Amino acid sequence: MASALLVIFWTSVWPYLLGVLLVGAAVAIGWWLWRTDRLVRGRDRLRRQEEAVRAGRRTLAEVDGMTGTEFEELVAELCRRDGCTEVRRVGGAGDNGADVRGRLPDGRTMVVQCKRYAPSRAVPTRELRELLGARVHFGADLAVLVTTSRFTGPSVRFALEHGILLVHRDLVGAWNSGASLVSLSAVNGRGQGDARYRRRIASEQ
Structure with a gap:
């Protein structure tokens, strides 16, 4: 009698158990396929970004469309392209003011802060x-601020007084097109923007 009841119970229950197992398997496979697709797409996107950096094909409009993290990754990749070593992105909560750290080709340590601002916005002295x-916290030899905008007159003077390398919007374009980070130090904040920006800088002095 017990055996008969067990058979009846199993006969009525197993289709539901099988259905649950099939649904679970389908969900697991679907999640695995989704995750794999995300990883592949992410790697492909990173590869295309690296190729674009090396080829200098990235426009400032494309840079403007980046997130803050993507801009930091771009800056890190440009540093690597120029022969910098030990380059790593460290931006985020508790970054102590550093977004990218590394060593210049001559061995000097550097700390880089990245500001992906709107072109009309200026980087203030603070x-x-x-x-x-x-720079003091990390004991770096060189501090660099890279921005998609410009710098105010007081911020340019502050940078020159304290040996900070400024890479404004125009220099980001030159850097992306093949100029080296070290070569930008000869310009260091000068020649930024169009005549309207230069007049604004002059009025702030």
């Missing part, structure tokens, strides 16, 4: 003070 603190 951002340079924060970067100066990061």
Whole structure:
């Protein structure tokens, strides 16, 4: 009698158990396929970004469309392209004012802060003070601030007084097109923007 009841119970229950197992397997396979697709797409996107950097095909409009993290990754890749070593992106919460760290080709250590701002926005002096603190905190030889916008007159003067390398919007374009980071130090904040920006800088002095 017990055996008969067990058979009846199993006969009525097993289709549901099988259905649950099939649904679970389908969900697991679907998740695995989704995850694999995300990883493949992410790697392919990173590869295309690296190729674009090396070829200098990235436009400033494309840079403007990046997230803050993507801009930091671009800056790190440009540093690597120029022969910098030990380059790593460290931006995020608790970054102590550093977004990218590494060594220049001559062995000097550097700390880089990246500001992906709208072209009309200017980097104020307080951002340079924060970067100066990061240079002291990490004991770096060189501090660099890279931005998609421009710098105010006071911030340019502050940078020159404290040996901070400024890479404004125009220099980001030159850097991306093949100029080396070291070569930008000869310009260091000068020649930024069009005549309207230069007049604004002059009015702030």
